[in-house]
Amino acid sequence: MKSDDIVLRIENLRKLFPAERKIFGKVKLFVHAVDGVSYEIKRGESLALVGESGCGKTTTGKILVGLYEPTSGRVIMEGQDVTPYLFENQKGAERYIKEQYLEKFKNPPSLTDDFDKNMYDLYEKFGKNDSKFINHFLKDRKKKMIEIRRKVQMIFQDPYESLNPRMTIFDIVAEPLNIHDIGTAKEREDMVAQLLEEVGLSPAETFMFRFPHELSGGQRQRVAIARALILNPSFVVADEPTSMLDVSIRTGIMKLMMRLAQEHGMSYLYITHDLAVARYMANRIVVMYLGKVVEMGDIEEVLQHPLHPYTKALLAAIPVPDPEYKRGEPDIKGSVAKPINPPPRCRFYDRCPLAGRECEKLPHPDLIEISKDHWVACHVVTGEVKGK
Amino acid sequence: MGRTVLKVDNLKMWYKTKMGYVRAVDGISFELKEGESLGIVGESGCGKTSVSMTILRLLPENAEFKGGHIFFDDGNGSVDLVSLPEDEMRKYRWKGISMIFQAAMNSLNPVYKVGDQIVEAMLNHFPDMSIDEAREKVAQLFQLVGLDPKRMDQYPHQYSGGMKQRAIIAMALSCDPKLIIADEPTTALDVIVQDRILKEMKKIQQKLNMAMIYISHDIAVIAEVSDKIAVMYAGKFVEFADSVTIFKNPAHPYTYGLMHAFPSVVGPKTELTTIPGEPPNLLNPPKGCRFAPRCPLATDECREREPEYREIEPGHWLACHHPIERGKEVKFDEK
Ligand SMILES: Nc1ncnc2c1ncn2[C@@H]1O[C@H](COP(=O)(O)OP(=O)(O)OP(=O)(O)O)[C@@H](O)[C@H]1O
Ligand SMILES: Nc1ncnc2c1ncn2[C@@H]1O[C@H](COP(=O)(O)OP(=O)(O)OP(=O)(O)O)[C@@H](O)[C@H]1O
Ligand code: SF4
Ligand code: SF4
Ligand SMILES: [Mg+2]
Ligand SMILES: [Mg+2]
Numbered sequence: 160m161k162s163d164d165i166v167l168r169i170e171n172l173r174k175l176f177p178a179e180r181k182i183f184g185k186v187k188l189f190v191h192a193v194d195g196v197s198y199e200i201k202r203g204e205s206l207a208l209v210g211e212s213g214c215g216k217t218t219t220g221k222i223l224v225g226l227y228e229p230t231s232g233r234v235i236m237e238g239q240d241v242t243p244y245l246f247e248n249q250k251g252a253e254r255y256i257k258e259q260y261l262e263k264f265k266n267p268p269s270l271t272d273d274f275d276k277n278m279y280d281l282y283e284k285f286g287k288n289d290s291k292f293i294n295h296f297l298k299d300r301k302k303k304m305i306e307i308r309r310k311v312q313m314i315f316q317d318p319y320e321s322l323n324p325r326m327t328i329f330d331i332v333a334e335p336l337n338i339h340d341i342g343t344a345k346e347r348e349d350m351v352a353q354l355l356e357e358v359g360l361s362p363a364e365t366f367m368f369r370f371p372h373e374l375s376g377g378q379r380q381r382v383a384i385a386r387a388l389i390l391n392p393s394f395v396v397a398d399e400p401t402s403m404l405d406v407s408i409r410t411g412i413m414k415l416m417m418r419l420a421q422e423h424g425m426s427y428l429y430i431t432h433d434l435a436v437a438r439y440m441a442n443r444i445v446v447m448y449l450g451k452v453v454e455m456g457d458i459e460e461v462l463q464h465p466l467h468p469y470t471k472a473l474l475a476a477i478p479v480p481d482p483e484y485k486r487g488e489p490d491i492k493g494s495v496a497k498p499i500n501p502p503p504r505c506r507f508y509d510r511c512p513l514a515g516r517e518c519e520k521l522p523h524p525d526l527i528e529i530s531k532d533h534w535v536a537c538h539v540v541t542g543e544v545k546g547k
Numbered sequence: 548m549g550r551t552v553l554k555v556d557n558l559k560m561w562y563k564t565k566m567g568y569v570r571a572v573d574g575i576s577f578e579l580k581e582g583e584s585l586g587i588v589g590e591s592g593c594g595k596t597s598v599s600m601t602i603l604r605l606l607p608e609n610a611e612f613k614g615g616h617i618f619f620d621d622g623n624g625s626v627d628l629v630s631l632p633e634d635e636m637r638k639y640r641w642k643g644i645s646m647i648f649q650a651a652m653n654s655l656n657p658v659y660k661v662g663d664q665i666v667e668a669m670l671n672h673f674p675d676m677s678i679d680e681a682r683e684k685v686a687q688l689f690q691l692v693g694l695d696p697k698r699m700d701q702y703p704h705q706y707s708g709g710m711k712q713r714a715i716i717a718m719a720l721s722c723d724p725k726l727i728i729a730d731e732p733t734t735a736l737d738v739i740v741q742d743r744i745l746k747e748m749k750k751i752q753q754k755l756n757m758a759m760i761y762i763s764h765d766i767a768v769i770a771e772v773s774d775k776i777a778v779m780y781a782g783k784f785v786e787f788a789d790s791v792t793i794f795k796n797p798a799h800p801y802t803y804g805l806m807h808a809f810p811s812v813v814g815p816k817t818e819l820t821t822i823p824g825e826p827p828n829l830l831n832p833p834k835g836c837r838f839a840p841r842c843p844l845a846t847d848e849c850r851e852r853e854p855e856y857r858e859i860e861p862g863h864w865l866a867c868h869h870p871i872e873r874g875k876e877v878k879f880d881e882k
Contacts, residue, residue, distance in 0.1 A: 163641060211737045266788065330585045376591075405590040406764060407822040410808045432737065435767075435810035452849055462812055476742035478767035483788040486771075489742055494707055 164395055165238075166426045166475065167223070168199040172232035174218050178499045187296060194450035194506075195232070197526075200394070200443075204428040205420060207441035207458060209434055209473075211495050214447040216430045223428065224313045225304070236307065237393070238377045240278070243296045244303045254404040256293050256544040309339055312387035316399040317381035322371040322386075324343060328355070329367040332385045354385045358415060381415070389421060395420075398430045413439060415428035434477055438462060444533070449498045449506040452526055456533035466535040468513045479502050505538070513539050513546040549581040552726050552758040553602070553619055555749075559613035560601040571597035573782035574615075576856065582754045583698055583723065584752060584759040586790070587775030588766050588805065590826050591767045594782045595762045596649055597729045603646055604628065621725045628738075642672050643726035647715055647732045651816060655711060661690075662699025673724045688717040689737075692747055700743040709740035716748065726758045733768065737778060745771055766809055778802045781837040782826050784856065787864040798859065798870040800842045805879050820879050836868065843879050844869045 173195050178188040193215040198207045208216050221227040223234065223324040225245045234242045242259070243252040263269045264282050285291040315321040322331055331457045336342055342350060355363035358381040371379055380400060387395055397416065401409040417440065420427060430483045431438045437444055438458060446467065454467040472491035479486055489514040498506070503522050506513055517538065524536045524543075539546030560572040571594040587595050590655055602617055617628040617711040621643045628636060640646075648654060656664055658877060666681040666687070673681075678686055680844055683747050690712040703711060719727055729748065749772050752759045757760050769776055769790070776793040778786045778801065778812050779807040786799040798801045807820035826842040836854050839845040856866040 165693075211739070377825065403828075406805060406808050408589055408825065410819045411821040411823075413819070431770045433810075434811045438812060438816060439810045459816075472739060474812060476738040476770045477812050478742075478745070478765070479813050480767040480770050480794070480806070480811055481813075482773075482794055484770075484813065491739060494740060495737070496710060535619055 162460060165199050166202045166204075166236065167428075168197075168233075168275065169219075169223075169234040170197045170235065171195050172197070172219070172234065173230045174215070174222060174224065175230045188499050191501055193451045194501075196447070196450070196452045196500070198445050198452065198455060200426050200428065202393070202426055203424055204443060205429050205441040207437035207444045208428055208430045208447065209437050209444060209494075211432065211473075213449075213495060215450045215499070216432075216447060216497070220313055220398050220428060220430055223394075223396055224311050225308060226313075229255075231258065236310065240275075240296075241303070241307050244300060244307050246523060248296060249300065252297060253293060256296055257289075261289055261292065268340075276345065290472055293327075294537055305339065305492075309335075309390045311394045311396065312390065312392040313396040313398065314380075314387045315402045317403055318376055318383055319403075322379055324371050326359075327368050327370060328374070328382055331371070331382060332389055335386065335390050341390075341425050341464050354389055355382075357419070358382075358385045358388075359411070360385070363449075375408075377404050377412065380412055382402060384412070384416065384419070387399040388423065388425075391423060392425065394426050394428070396428045396430070399432070402431070402433070416440070434462065449496070449501065451506050451523060452534075452536065453507065454535045455526065460530075460533050462470060464533070466529065466533070466540045467507075467537050468511050469507050472512075484546070487508065489527040492533035505536075508539075513537070515539055515544050515546045517544040518546075548595040549583075549620075549756070550620060550622070551578050551625075552581050553577075553579040554616075554625070555602065556618070558601060558615035558617065560597060560599070560606065560609050561613050561795065562597075562607070563609045563611055564830070566610075567830050570832060571784045571829060572601050573832075575784050576615075577777060577784065578757045579726070579760070581758050582753065582756045583775065584749075584761060585760070586769035587760060587777045588764065588769050588776060589764045589779030590764060592829070593779045595779055596730055596766075596830070598779075599646065599730055599760065599762065602635075602728065603640060603644060605640075607761055612800055636753040636840060641668065641724065642722040643718075643724060644726045644728065644748075645719040645722060647719045647727070647729040649730040649734075653711075655706075655714065657703050660700050661700055661706065661714050663824050665714070665721050668718060669721050670737060674717070683783055684721065688720055689714075691720070691751055692717045693743060697866050707776070709744065712736060712740075712744060713747075716744070716751075720751065722757075723755075724757060725751070726760070728760045728762070730762045731764070732761075734765070739770075739803055748772065749869050766805060767792075767811070776834075777803060778805065782834055783837065783866065784864070785838065785866050788862060792863055798863070798865050799838075799867045800844050800869075800877055803871055804879060822879055836866075844871075 172193055174193040175189040176192055177186040178190045179186055210216060218227060222229050227247050228251055229454045232287055233240055243255055246252040253500050259276055263274055264279055282292050302328040329351055336347050340394050347502050352363040355366055360366040401412050406529060431437050441458050443463050444458040446453050448469050454470045464472055472489040475487045505518050505523050508518055524538045526534045527537045527541045538544045556576050558572055558575045559650050562571055575598060589595055601828040618625045619628050658840055665685045669674060669681045685699060689696045694713050733744050763769050773790050776790045777784045780801050786802045794806060797806055804822040810819060817841050820839055833840060835850040835852055839849045854866045854868045856864060859865045
């Protein structure tokens, strides 16, 4: 296993939700939940996705497991473009291939940032025949969809809602095996038992035939983790898996997830609004604000030397478990807006203490690597314009 | 030192259920002076909300008062709230002791303007007050909690979560309480909003010299707002001291575990402690020390005999047979 092996890369991912309902005419207002974000996750690495409520964390996760279809952008898994398989129906997948590739390949090919040379070569190999190219992706679409759902799993925030109350613990954990038709009845039972022991529900026999309401919150979250791991995924989206749990139980789950990641060579996208938890669960961090990535990089580096004014404010606002610690004042104005048809300028402009006059006119800043694996999107921090 | 506003003495309140009694408040004692803030920390279900509801005597039908006293002094002499008839007690709620309830954000009535709801609450307690006076006071309170007074004439749905929470705080302050009980007032809010509300509450509490009880499961939040901290476990206080002592020299193994279970964004990244097992069921709490099944220091004595809650040094109360010595490390057996 190479350490720089990239498990997942998302490129310019966007998800817009209609913000109005219309019977006649076109919807013009959209929530820009995820608005052109790109980052990658290496094998065995955990990436924390943080930011205030509504910034697009869960939406990102749901796209990766196929619960939401992306509006545009690509999801590359282990080197393969898997985006066509994130669409529920064939039409969506076709539209994606046309928009993402074919339209850019027309003569002369548009050499935009997201022009993919390898794909173009493939297109030429097919004699620039559109339907052959499309068919290449769609011929075993169903199989690919199943494969991806197997490789990527999601653990949800609320252990009370995410488990079917009418199923036994055994059935809940074994269900993915049934769906993917893996193992005999006996083998399934052994796999479930072993995994329940591994997540600390021991002895497994005493838990297998209980129902979710007969378990505590911490135990339910362990069941949800077991269910997510039974198919041996290479990638797990964990959406605030400990925020509903008690402190004394929370650290147990955090440690369990870390240990399992190591033992199974898994990577996490660990979604949380708690930077302190992020620090314990991840090697790298992505800070989002209203659908955009504002800062990312090595987690200790970003927490020790935050650069973006939003990250700074977020860090300064976190209560510190030490009564003698004197915390600074978060420097930020107003409160989060809803990202409906935001103006093209920097998303943070209205709340930014640094904003210079030019920030209003310039487009939203690109993410720039300021030092090794420390990226920031701010015209002023990168020295492009003068701030206040 | 100021006047003692609240003195709770061996308070007991149990819930009666089909399966038996849930011993949610099981012999709790503490004192609070004016201008002081007490943080109560403890895990979900340990009885934090029950303690405050017992003090306010706002209890569900299956709650049974099992003994103790609640002496409250609003400046006109101390009264035992336990022995007051309900109509007398009503005079103390809001005016003497007011409360910000857990999940209060959703308790504003959606069909009335926010300002009117507060005015209404004030007129109920101060029948001599005119509407104009009340509105003037609400405008001042809005400013105090960082809301634009213009927003008085808006409806709750026009407020964000953080704004609603500020309005609730304004309402809780409207009758000049001597004691305010805040039950998880910022849980579910974003950190930046939480930060503002915590700071405002602390400022207001000091400015008005109120006593405050602040309930949270988040010790970092408690660290910010409290002078004193009570650590609650399974219906009882197990440790009580000034906040620096609780954080730096906890004597109870549970307190120690809690303090080491919290990640922080500042300082070196240290190992986090996991306390094995889960809190006991309050229906049939174990005999002896209730923490014994999870405690690394437990002995036969602990399992047999309940430790007495006593003052081990001035202002530092503890219920444990084997207090942790200053600076000693405790290892929890993790699984
Ligand atoms: N199914 C949907 N339809 C319409 N809008 C949606 C939908 N799902 C999410 N949104 C909107 O998209 C934005 C991002 O939501 P998302 O749930 O991804 O936020 P989040 O970062 O996970 O927030 P939180 O911390 O509160 O969970 C929000 O403005 C939200 O209201
Ligand atoms: N009306 C009731 N009848 C029976 N049991 C109850 C009732 N209300 C609360 N309880 C139980 O009493 C115990 C204490 O509950 P309480 O709400 O005081 O806990 P808490 O510390 O405030 O918890 P949280 O942090 O979750 O708010 C819990 O075990 C709870 O299940
Ligand atoms: S680009 Fe300008 S407005 Fe945006 S964060 Fe930087 S300084 Fe603030
Ligand atoms: S009394 Fe015994 S079991 Fe209870 S906390 Fe103290 S040492 Fe642990
Ligand atoms: Mg979310
Ligand atoms: Mg409560």
